[in-house]
Amino acid sequence: MSYKQGDALPELVKAPVSRMQLVKYAGASGDFNPIHYDDEAARAGGLEGVIAHGMLSMGFLGQFVETTFGAGSYKRLEVRFQGMVKLGEVITCRGVVTDIAQENGREYAACEIEAVDSDGRVVTAGRAQAWLD
Amino acid sequence: MPLDKSVLERNFPEFDFRVERGKIREYALVLGLNDPVHTDLEAARAAGFEDLLAPPTFVRQFWHENPENDPMPHLGYDPKRRLHGEQEFEYHKPLVAGMNLKGRNAIVSTREKEGRRGGMMTFVVIETRFVDETGELVQVARRTLIETAAPPKEA
Structure with a gap:
Protein backbone atom coordinates (compact mmCIF):
# COMPACT_ATOMS: atom_id res chain seq x y z
CA MET A 1 0.00 0.00 0.00
CA SER A 2 1.41 3.40 -0.88
CA TYR A 3 0.74 6.52 1.14
CA LYS A 4 0.62 10.19 0.29
CA GLN A 5 0.50 13.39 2.30
CA GLY A 6 -2.78 13.76 4.18
CA ASP A 7 -3.60 10.04 4.26
CA ALA A 8 -5.03 8.72 7.52
CA LEU A 9 -3.33 5.53 8.68
CA PRO A 10 -5.39 2.41 9.48
CA GLU A 11 -6.14 2.43 13.22
CA LEU A 12 -4.69 -0.14 15.58
CA VAL A 13 -6.99 -1.06 18.49
CA LYS A 14 -5.27 -2.83 21.38
CA ALA A 15 -6.69 -5.28 23.91
CA PRO A 16 -7.64 -3.68 27.28
CA VAL A 17 -4.60 -2.94 29.46
CA SER A 18 -4.46 -5.51 32.28
CA ARG A 19 -2.51 -5.70 35.51
CA MET A 20 -0.90 -8.94 34.27
CA GLN A 21 0.33 -7.07 31.19
CA LEU A 22 1.85 -4.34 33.37
CA VAL A 23 3.59 -6.95 35.55
CA LYS A 24 4.96 -8.61 32.43
CA TYR A 25 5.98 -5.28 30.94
CA ALA A 26 7.84 -4.42 34.16
CA GLY A 27 9.83 -7.64 33.73
CA ALA A 28 10.38 -7.21 29.99
CA SER A 29 11.45 -3.57 30.27
CA GLY A 30 13.21 -3.51 33.65
CA ASP A 31 10.95 -0.71 34.93
CA PHE A 32 9.80 -2.00 38.32
CA ASN A 33 8.31 1.23 39.62
CA PRO A 34 5.50 -0.20 41.83
CA ILE A 35 2.98 2.48 40.78
CA HIS A 36 2.57 0.29 37.68
CA TYR A 37 1.36 -2.84 39.51
CA ASP A 38 0.73 -2.08 43.22
CA ASP A 39 -2.41 -0.02 44.00
CA GLU A 40 -1.13 0.92 47.44
CA ALA A 41 2.11 2.32 46.02
CA ALA A 42 0.12 4.16 43.36
CA ARG A 43 -2.19 5.71 45.99
CA ALA A 44 0.81 6.70 48.11
CA GLY A 45 2.00 8.56 45.01
CA GLY A 46 -1.28 10.46 44.79
CA LEU A 47 -2.92 8.30 42.10
CA GLU A 48 -6.29 6.54 42.28
CA GLY A 49 -4.72 3.22 41.39
CA VAL A 50 -2.04 1.72 39.18
CA ILE A 51 -1.27 3.34 35.85
CA ALA A 52 0.45 1.85 32.81
CA HIS A 53 4.08 2.58 31.98
CA GLY A 54 4.26 5.44 29.48
CA MET A 55 6.56 3.22 27.45
CA LEU A 56 3.76 0.66 27.08
CA SER A 57 1.73 3.12 25.00
CA MET A 58 4.87 4.08 23.09
CA GLY A 59 5.37 0.36 22.42
CA PHE A 60 1.84 0.24 20.99
CA LEU A 61 2.68 3.21 18.75
CA GLY A 62 5.81 1.35 17.63
CA GLN A 63 3.61 -1.58 16.69
CA PHE A 64 1.30 0.83 14.85
CA VAL A 65 4.22 2.06 12.71
CA GLU A 66 5.20 -1.55 12.12
CA THR A 67 1.73 -2.75 11.09
CA THR A 68 1.41 0.27 8.79
CA PHE A 69 4.83 0.42 7.13
CA GLY A 70 6.39 -2.96 7.92
CA ALA A 71 8.70 -4.37 10.59
CA GLY A 72 12.10 -2.71 10.51
CA SER A 73 10.83 0.27 8.48
CA TYR A 74 11.15 2.61 11.45
CA LYS A 75 13.49 5.54 10.99
CA ARG A 76 12.48 7.70 13.93
CA LEU A 77 9.87 7.66 16.68
CA GLU A 78 9.30 10.49 19.15
CA VAL A 79 6.48 11.00 21.61
CA ARG A 80 5.32 13.09 24.53
CA PHE A 81 3.57 11.31 27.41
CA GLN A 82 0.49 13.46 27.96
CA GLY A 83 -1.96 11.43 29.99
CA MET A 84 -2.18 8.47 32.31
CA VAL A 85 -3.48 5.08 31.20
CA LYS A 86 -5.54 3.20 33.79
CA LEU A 87 -6.32 -0.50 33.94
CA GLY A 88 -8.95 -1.68 31.47
CA GLU A 89 -8.37 1.16 29.02
CA VAL A 90 -8.58 0.23 25.35
CA ILE A 91 -5.85 2.13 23.55
CA THR A 92 -6.33 3.06 19.91
CA CYS A 93 -3.39 4.20 17.80
CA ARG A 94 -4.07 6.52 14.91
CA GLY A 95 -2.18 8.90 12.71
CA VAL A 96 -1.88 10.82 9.50
CA VAL A 97 0.87 11.18 6.89
CA THR A 98 2.23 14.74 7.04
CA ASP A 99 4.94 14.43 4.39
CA ILE A 100 6.66 12.09 1.97
CA ALA A 101 10.33 13.06 1.88
CA GLN A 102 13.75 11.73 0.88
CA GLU A 103 17.03 11.23 2.65
CA ASN A 104 20.13 9.87 0.89
CA GLY A 105 17.96 8.89 -2.05
CA ARG A 106 15.56 6.84 0.09
CA GLU A 107 11.93 7.78 0.45
CA TYR A 108 10.24 7.93 3.84
CA ALA A 109 6.88 8.90 5.29
CA ALA A 110 6.63 11.43 8.12
CA CYS A 111 3.51 11.03 10.27
CA GLU A 112 1.79 12.50 13.26
CA ILE A 113 0.70 9.71 15.55
CA GLU A 114 -1.27 9.43 18.77
CA ALA A 115 -2.55 6.88 21.24
CA VAL A 116 -6.00 7.64 22.66
CA ASP A 117 -7.87 5.98 25.53
CA SER A 118 -11.44 4.61 25.67
CA ASP A 119 -12.81 8.17 26.03
CA GLY A 120 -10.83 9.44 23.06
CA ARG A 121 -8.43 11.37 25.29
CA VAL A 122 -4.90 11.59 23.88
CA VAL A 123 -2.47 9.82 26.24
CA THR A 124 0.68 9.72 24.12
CA ALA A 125 1.34 11.65 20.93
CA GLY A 126 4.19 12.54 18.65
CA ARG A 127 5.77 11.87 15.29
CA ALA A 128 7.09 8.89 13.39
CA GLN A 129 9.19 8.49 10.28
CA ALA A 130 9.27 5.22 8.36
CA TRP A 131 11.21 4.13 5.29
CA LEU A 132 9.02 3.30 2.32
CA ASP A 133 11.44 1.04 0.39
CA MET B 1 15.05 19.74 44.97
CA PRO B 2 16.87 21.51 42.15
CA LEU B 3 19.04 19.59 39.71
CA ASP B 4 22.26 18.37 41.28
CA LYS B 5 24.64 20.21 38.92
CA SER B 6 27.58 17.94 39.76
CA VAL B 7 25.95 15.32 37.53
CA LEU B 8 26.76 17.52 34.52
CA GLU B 9 30.50 17.14 35.18
CA ARG B 10 30.32 13.39 35.40
CA ASN B 11 31.18 10.90 32.67
CA PHE B 12 29.13 7.75 32.62
CA PRO B 13 30.96 4.57 31.60
CA GLU B 14 30.14 2.58 28.50
CA PHE B 15 28.21 -0.64 29.12
CA ASP B 16 27.72 -3.67 26.91
CA PHE B 17 25.16 -6.38 26.44
CA ARG B 18 24.13 -9.11 24.08
CA VAL B 19 20.72 -8.89 22.42
CA GLU B 20 18.94 -12.14 23.28
CA ARG B 21 16.20 -13.97 21.36
CA GLY B 22 14.24 -14.82 24.50
CA LYS B 23 14.20 -11.20 25.63
CA ILE B 24 13.01 -10.05 22.20
CA ARG B 25 10.18 -12.63 22.25
CA GLU B 26 9.19 -11.62 25.78
CA TYR B 27 9.10 -7.93 24.88
CA ALA B 28 7.13 -8.52 21.66
CA LEU B 29 4.58 -10.81 23.33
CA VAL B 30 3.75 -8.49 26.23
CA ARG B 45 15.06 -14.63 7.98
CA ALA B 46 12.39 -14.77 5.27
CA ALA B 47 11.86 -11.03 5.85
CA GLY B 48 15.58 -10.40 5.32
CA PHE B 49 16.76 -10.11 8.93
CA GLU B 50 19.70 -12.14 10.21
CA ASP B 51 17.87 -13.08 13.39
CA LEU B 52 14.79 -12.10 15.44
CA LEU B 53 14.15 -8.36 15.04
CA ALA B 54 13.94 -6.30 18.24
CA PRO B 55 10.71 -4.27 18.66
CA PRO B 56 11.15 -0.52 18.16
CA THR B 57 11.25 0.41 21.88
CA PHE B 58 13.26 -2.67 22.96
CA VAL B 59 16.44 -0.87 24.10
CA ARG B 60 14.47 0.80 26.89
CA GLN B 61 15.56 -2.00 29.26
CA PHE B 62 19.24 -1.07 28.92
CA TRP B 63 19.08 2.58 29.93
CA HIS B 64 19.47 2.12 33.62
CA GLU B 65 20.41 -1.48 34.14
CA ASN B 66 23.26 -0.30 36.31
CA PRO B 67 22.97 3.00 38.23
CA GLU B 68 26.69 3.61 37.70
CA ASN B 69 26.11 3.93 33.96
CA ASP B 70 23.08 6.18 34.06
CA PRO B 71 22.70 9.84 35.05
CA MET B 72 19.03 9.37 36.03
CA PRO B 73 19.54 8.29 39.67
CA HIS B 74 22.09 11.08 40.14
CA LEU B 75 19.93 14.03 39.04
CA GLY B 76 18.79 14.73 42.59
CA TYR B 77 15.12 14.63 41.53
CA ASP B 78 12.41 14.01 44.09
CA PRO B 79 11.08 10.56 43.04
CA LYS B 80 7.50 11.69 43.75
CA ARG B 81 7.81 14.56 41.26
CA ARG B 82 9.77 12.76 38.56
CA LEU B 83 8.10 12.21 35.19
CA HIS B 84 9.19 10.62 31.96
CA GLY B 85 7.98 13.46 29.78
CA GLU B 86 9.15 12.63 26.29
CA GLN B 87 10.92 9.84 24.46
CA GLU B 88 12.63 9.65 21.12
CA PHE B 89 14.36 6.88 19.16
CA GLU B 90 16.47 7.17 16.02
CA TYR B 91 17.06 3.97 14.08
CA HIS B 92 20.28 3.60 12.10
CA LYS B 93 20.39 -0.14 11.42
CA PRO B 94 18.21 -3.14 12.30
CA LEU B 95 18.66 -4.43 15.85
CA VAL B 96 18.56 -8.23 15.84
CA ALA B 97 19.25 -11.05 18.30
CA GLY B 98 22.88 -12.05 18.65
CA MET B 99 24.24 -8.54 18.31
CA ASN B 100 26.66 -7.33 20.95
CA LEU B 101 25.92 -3.71 21.66
CA LYS B 102 27.71 -1.05 23.56
CA GLY B 103 25.76 1.82 25.04
CA ARG B 104 26.67 5.07 26.68
CA ASN B 105 24.48 7.60 28.48
CA ALA B 106 25.10 11.33 28.50
CA ILE B 107 23.13 14.39 29.50
CA VAL B 108 22.68 16.46 26.35
CA SER B 109 20.52 19.32 27.61
CA THR B 110 18.96 20.80 30.73
CA ARG B 111 16.53 23.64 31.27
CA GLU B 112 14.32 25.09 33.96
CA LYS B 113 10.95 26.71 33.65
CA GLU B 114 8.54 28.27 36.11
CA GLY B 115 5.66 25.94 36.98
CA ARG B 116 2.07 27.09 36.47
CA ARG B 117 1.49 27.27 40.23
CA GLY B 118 4.94 28.63 41.12
CA GLY B 119 8.18 26.78 41.81
CA MET B 120 10.59 25.58 39.15
CA MET B 121 10.26 22.66 36.78
CA THR B 122 13.46 20.99 35.59
CA PHE B 123 13.92 19.23 32.24
CA VAL B 124 16.90 16.97 31.54
CA VAL B 125 17.49 15.12 28.28
CA ILE B 126 19.58 11.95 28.54
CA GLU B 127 20.87 10.52 25.29
CA THR B 128 21.87 6.88 24.98
CA ARG B 129 23.93 5.93 21.94
CA PHE B 130 24.10 2.26 21.01
CA VAL B 131 26.85 0.99 18.69
CA ASP B 132 27.60 -2.51 17.39
CA GLU B 133 30.89 -4.43 17.51
CA THR B 134 32.28 -2.54 14.54
CA GLY B 135 31.48 0.78 16.22
CA GLU B 136 28.64 1.52 13.82
CA LEU B 137 25.70 3.44 15.27
CA VAL B 138 22.60 1.24 15.68
CA GLN B 139 20.14 3.38 17.66
CA VAL B 140 20.00 6.61 19.60
CA ALA B 141 17.48 7.02 22.42
CA ARG B 142 16.66 10.33 24.08
CA ARG B 143 14.52 10.55 27.19
CA THR B 144 13.30 13.78 28.72
CA LEU B 145 13.03 13.51 32.49
CA ILE B 146 11.01 16.19 34.24
CA GLU B 147 10.92 17.15 37.87
CA THR B 148 7.61 18.95 38.34
CA ALA B 149 7.45 22.10 40.47
CA ALA B 150 7.15 21.53 44.22
CA PRO B 151 3.64 22.30 45.48
CA PRO B 152 3.48 25.67 47.30
CA LYS B 153 4.04 25.30 51.05
CA GLU B 154 0.88 25.30 53.18
CA ALA B 155 0.56 28.47 55.28
Whole structure:
Protein backbone atom coordinates (compact mmCIF):
# COMPACT_ATOMS: atom_id res chain seq x y z
CA MET A 1 0.00 0.00 0.00
CA SER A 2 1.41 3.40 -0.88
CA TYR A 3 0.74 6.52 1.14
CA LYS A 4 0.62 10.19 0.29
CA GLN A 5 0.50 13.39 2.30
CA GLY A 6 -2.78 13.76 4.18
CA ASP A 7 -3.60 10.04 4.26
CA ALA A 8 -5.03 8.72 7.52
CA LEU A 9 -3.33 5.53 8.68
CA PRO A 10 -5.39 2.41 9.48
CA GLU A 11 -6.14 2.43 13.22
CA LEU A 12 -4.69 -0.14 15.58
CA VAL A 13 -6.99 -1.06 18.49
CA LYS A 14 -5.27 -2.83 21.38
CA ALA A 15 -6.69 -5.28 23.91
CA PRO A 16 -7.64 -3.68 27.28
CA VAL A 17 -4.60 -2.94 29.46
CA SER A 18 -4.46 -5.51 32.28
CA ARG A 19 -2.51 -5.70 35.51
CA MET A 20 -0.90 -8.94 34.27
CA GLN A 21 0.33 -7.07 31.19
CA LEU A 22 1.85 -4.34 33.37
CA VAL A 23 3.59 -6.95 35.55
CA LYS A 24 4.96 -8.61 32.43
CA TYR A 25 5.98 -5.28 30.94
CA ALA A 26 7.84 -4.42 34.16
CA GLY A 27 9.83 -7.64 33.73
CA ALA A 28 10.38 -7.21 29.99
CA SER A 29 11.45 -3.57 30.27
CA GLY A 30 13.21 -3.51 33.65
CA ASP A 31 10.95 -0.71 34.93
CA PHE A 32 9.80 -2.00 38.32
CA ASN A 33 8.31 1.23 39.62
CA PRO A 34 5.50 -0.20 41.83
CA ILE A 35 2.98 2.48 40.78
CA HIS A 36 2.57 0.29 37.68
CA TYR A 37 1.36 -2.84 39.51
CA ASP A 38 0.73 -2.08 43.22
CA ASP A 39 -2.41 -0.02 44.00
CA GLU A 40 -1.13 0.92 47.44
CA ALA A 41 2.11 2.32 46.02
CA ALA A 42 0.12 4.16 43.36
CA ARG A 43 -2.19 5.71 45.99
CA ALA A 44 0.81 6.70 48.11
CA GLY A 45 2.00 8.56 45.01
CA GLY A 46 -1.28 10.46 44.79
CA LEU A 47 -2.92 8.30 42.10
CA GLU A 48 -6.29 6.54 42.28
CA GLY A 49 -4.72 3.22 41.39
CA VAL A 50 -2.04 1.72 39.18
CA ILE A 51 -1.27 3.34 35.85
CA ALA A 52 0.45 1.85 32.81
CA HIS A 53 4.08 2.58 31.98
CA GLY A 54 4.26 5.44 29.48
CA MET A 55 6.56 3.22 27.45
CA LEU A 56 3.76 0.66 27.08
CA SER A 57 1.73 3.12 25.00
CA MET A 58 4.87 4.08 23.09
CA GLY A 59 5.37 0.36 22.42
CA PHE A 60 1.84 0.24 20.99
CA LEU A 61 2.68 3.21 18.75
CA GLY A 62 5.81 1.35 17.63
CA GLN A 63 3.61 -1.58 16.69
CA PHE A 64 1.30 0.83 14.85
CA VAL A 65 4.22 2.06 12.71
CA GLU A 66 5.20 -1.55 12.12
CA THR A 67 1.73 -2.75 11.09
CA THR A 68 1.41 0.27 8.79
CA PHE A 69 4.83 0.42 7.13
CA GLY A 70 6.39 -2.96 7.92
CA ALA A 71 8.70 -4.37 10.59
CA GLY A 72 12.10 -2.71 10.51
CA SER A 73 10.83 0.27 8.48
CA TYR A 74 11.15 2.61 11.45
CA LYS A 75 13.49 5.54 10.99
CA ARG A 76 12.48 7.70 13.93
CA LEU A 77 9.87 7.66 16.68
CA GLU A 78 9.30 10.49 19.15
CA VAL A 79 6.48 11.00 21.61
CA ARG A 80 5.32 13.09 24.53
CA PHE A 81 3.57 11.31 27.41
CA GLN A 82 0.49 13.46 27.96
CA GLY A 83 -1.96 11.43 29.99
CA MET A 84 -2.18 8.47 32.31
CA VAL A 85 -3.48 5.08 31.20
CA LYS A 86 -5.54 3.20 33.79
CA LEU A 87 -6.32 -0.50 33.94
CA GLY A 88 -8.95 -1.68 31.47
CA GLU A 89 -8.37 1.16 29.02
CA VAL A 90 -8.58 0.23 25.35
CA ILE A 91 -5.85 2.13 23.55
CA THR A 92 -6.33 3.06 19.91
CA CYS A 93 -3.39 4.20 17.80
CA ARG A 94 -4.07 6.52 14.91
CA GLY A 95 -2.18 8.90 12.71
CA VAL A 96 -1.88 10.82 9.50
CA VAL A 97 0.87 11.18 6.89
CA THR A 98 2.23 14.74 7.04
CA ASP A 99 4.94 14.43 4.39
CA ILE A 100 6.66 12.09 1.97
CA ALA A 101 10.33 13.06 1.88
CA GLN A 102 13.75 11.73 0.88
CA GLU A 103 17.03 11.23 2.65
CA ASN A 104 20.13 9.87 0.89
CA GLY A 105 17.96 8.89 -2.05
CA ARG A 106 15.56 6.84 0.09
CA GLU A 107 11.93 7.78 0.45
CA TYR A 108 10.24 7.93 3.84
CA ALA A 109 6.88 8.90 5.29
CA ALA A 110 6.63 11.43 8.12
CA CYS A 111 3.51 11.03 10.27
CA GLU A 112 1.79 12.50 13.26
CA ILE A 113 0.70 9.71 15.55
CA GLU A 114 -1.27 9.43 18.77
CA ALA A 115 -2.55 6.88 21.24
CA VAL A 116 -6.00 7.64 22.66
CA ASP A 117 -7.87 5.98 25.53
CA SER A 118 -11.44 4.61 25.67
CA ASP A 119 -12.81 8.17 26.03
CA GLY A 120 -10.83 9.44 23.06
CA ARG A 121 -8.43 11.37 25.29
CA VAL A 122 -4.90 11.59 23.88
CA VAL A 123 -2.47 9.82 26.24
CA THR A 124 0.68 9.72 24.12
CA ALA A 125 1.34 11.65 20.93
CA GLY A 126 4.19 12.54 18.65
CA ARG A 127 5.77 11.87 15.29
CA ALA A 128 7.09 8.89 13.39
CA GLN A 129 9.19 8.49 10.28
CA ALA A 130 9.27 5.22 8.36
CA TRP A 131 11.21 4.13 5.29
CA LEU A 132 9.02 3.30 2.32
CA ASP A 133 11.44 1.04 0.39
CA MET B 1 15.05 19.74 44.97
CA PRO B 2 16.87 21.51 42.15
CA LEU B 3 19.04 19.59 39.71
CA ASP B 4 22.26 18.37 41.28
CA LYS B 5 24.64 20.21 38.92
CA SER B 6 27.58 17.94 39.76
CA VAL B 7 25.95 15.32 37.53
CA LEU B 8 26.76 17.52 34.52
CA GLU B 9 30.50 17.14 35.18
CA ARG B 10 30.32 13.39 35.40
CA ASN B 11 31.18 10.90 32.67
CA PHE B 12 29.13 7.75 32.62
CA PRO B 13 30.96 4.57 31.60
CA GLU B 14 30.14 2.58 28.50
CA PHE B 15 28.21 -0.64 29.12
CA ASP B 16 27.72 -3.67 26.91
CA PHE B 17 25.16 -6.38 26.44
CA ARG B 18 24.13 -9.11 24.08
CA VAL B 19 20.72 -8.89 22.42
CA GLU B 20 18.94 -12.14 23.28
CA ARG B 21 16.20 -13.97 21.36
CA GLY B 22 14.24 -14.82 24.50
CA LYS B 23 14.20 -11.20 25.63
CA ILE B 24 13.01 -10.05 22.20
CA ARG B 25 10.18 -12.63 22.25
CA GLU B 26 9.19 -11.62 25.78
CA TYR B 27 9.10 -7.93 24.88
CA ALA B 28 7.13 -8.52 21.66
CA LEU B 29 4.58 -10.81 23.33
CA VAL B 30 3.75 -8.49 26.23
CA LEU B 31 3.09 -5.59 23.84
CA GLY B 32 1.04 -7.87 21.58
CA LEU B 33 3.28 -7.35 18.58
CA ASN B 34 2.01 -10.00 16.22
CA ASP B 35 4.55 -9.75 13.41
CA PRO B 36 6.42 -13.09 13.58
CA VAL B 37 9.78 -11.41 12.75
CA HIS B 38 10.03 -10.86 16.54
CA THR B 39 9.25 -14.41 17.60
CA ASP B 40 9.95 -16.86 14.75
CA LEU B 41 13.46 -17.20 13.36
CA GLU B 42 12.31 -18.51 9.97
CA ALA B 43 9.90 -15.61 9.53
CA ALA B 44 12.62 -13.14 10.50
CA ARG B 45 15.06 -14.63 7.98
CA ALA B 46 12.39 -14.77 5.27
CA ALA B 47 11.86 -11.03 5.85
CA GLY B 48 15.58 -10.40 5.32
CA PHE B 49 16.76 -10.11 8.93
CA GLU B 50 19.70 -12.14 10.21
CA ASP B 51 17.87 -13.08 13.39
CA LEU B 52 14.79 -12.10 15.44
CA LEU B 53 14.15 -8.36 15.04
CA ALA B 54 13.94 -6.30 18.24
CA PRO B 55 10.71 -4.27 18.66
CA PRO B 56 11.15 -0.52 18.16
CA THR B 57 11.25 0.41 21.88
CA PHE B 58 13.26 -2.67 22.96
CA VAL B 59 16.44 -0.87 24.10
CA ARG B 60 14.47 0.80 26.89
CA GLN B 61 15.56 -2.00 29.26
CA PHE B 62 19.24 -1.07 28.92
CA TRP B 63 19.08 2.58 29.93
CA HIS B 64 19.47 2.12 33.62
CA GLU B 65 20.41 -1.48 34.14
CA ASN B 66 23.26 -0.30 36.31
CA PRO B 67 22.97 3.00 38.23
CA GLU B 68 26.69 3.61 37.70
CA ASN B 69 26.11 3.93 33.96
CA ASP B 70 23.08 6.18 34.06
CA PRO B 71 22.70 9.84 35.05
CA MET B 72 19.03 9.37 36.03
CA PRO B 73 19.54 8.29 39.67
CA HIS B 74 22.09 11.08 40.14
CA LEU B 75 19.93 14.03 39.04
CA GLY B 76 18.79 14.73 42.59
CA TYR B 77 15.12 14.63 41.53
CA ASP B 78 12.41 14.01 44.09
CA PRO B 79 11.08 10.56 43.04
CA LYS B 80 7.50 11.69 43.75
CA ARG B 81 7.81 14.56 41.26
CA ARG B 82 9.77 12.76 38.56
CA LEU B 83 8.10 12.21 35.19
CA HIS B 84 9.19 10.62 31.96
CA GLY B 85 7.98 13.46 29.78
CA GLU B 86 9.15 12.63 26.29
CA GLN B 87 10.92 9.84 24.46
CA GLU B 88 12.63 9.65 21.12
CA PHE B 89 14.36 6.88 19.16
CA GLU B 90 16.47 7.17 16.02
CA TYR B 91 17.06 3.97 14.08
CA HIS B 92 20.28 3.60 12.10
CA LYS B 93 20.39 -0.14 11.42
CA PRO B 94 18.21 -3.14 12.30
CA LEU B 95 18.66 -4.43 15.85
CA VAL B 96 18.56 -8.23 15.84
CA ALA B 97 19.25 -11.05 18.30
CA GLY B 98 22.88 -12.05 18.65
CA MET B 99 24.24 -8.54 18.31
CA ASN B 100 26.66 -7.33 20.95
CA LEU B 101 25.92 -3.71 21.66
CA LYS B 102 27.71 -1.05 23.56
CA GLY B 103 25.76 1.82 25.04
CA ARG B 104 26.67 5.07 26.68
CA ASN B 105 24.48 7.60 28.48
CA ALA B 106 25.10 11.33 28.50
CA ILE B 107 23.13 14.39 29.50
CA VAL B 108 22.68 16.46 26.35
CA SER B 109 20.52 19.32 27.61
CA THR B 110 18.96 20.80 30.73
CA ARG B 111 16.53 23.64 31.27
CA GLU B 112 14.32 25.09 33.96
CA LYS B 113 10.95 26.71 33.65
CA GLU B 114 8.54 28.27 36.11
CA GLY B 115 5.66 25.94 36.98
CA ARG B 116 2.07 27.09 36.47
CA ARG B 117 1.49 27.27 40.23
CA GLY B 118 4.94 28.63 41.12
CA GLY B 119 8.18 26.78 41.81
CA MET B 120 10.59 25.58 39.15
CA MET B 121 10.26 22.66 36.78
CA THR B 122 13.46 20.99 35.59
CA PHE B 123 13.92 19.23 32.24
CA VAL B 124 16.90 16.97 31.54
CA VAL B 125 17.49 15.12 28.28
CA ILE B 126 19.58 11.95 28.54
CA GLU B 127 20.87 10.52 25.29
CA THR B 128 21.87 6.88 24.98
CA ARG B 129 23.93 5.93 21.94
CA PHE B 130 24.10 2.26 21.01
CA VAL B 131 26.85 0.99 18.69
CA ASP B 132 27.60 -2.51 17.39
CA GLU B 133 30.89 -4.43 17.51
CA THR B 134 32.28 -2.54 14.54
CA GLY B 135 31.48 0.78 16.22
CA GLU B 136 28.64 1.52 13.82
CA LEU B 137 25.70 3.44 15.27
CA VAL B 138 22.60 1.24 15.68
CA GLN B 139 20.14 3.38 17.66
CA VAL B 140 20.00 6.61 19.60
CA ALA B 141 17.48 7.02 22.42
CA ARG B 142 16.66 10.33 24.08
CA ARG B 143 14.52 10.55 27.19
CA THR B 144 13.30 13.78 28.72
CA LEU B 145 13.03 13.51 32.49
CA ILE B 146 11.01 16.19 34.24
CA GLU B 147 10.92 17.15 37.87
CA THR B 148 7.61 18.95 38.34
CA ALA B 149 7.45 22.10 40.47
CA ALA B 150 7.15 21.53 44.22
CA PRO B 151 3.64 22.30 45.48
CA PRO B 152 3.48 25.67 47.30
CA LYS B 153 4.04 25.30 51.05
CA GLU B 154 0.88 25.30 53.18
CA ALA B 155 0.56 28.47 55.28
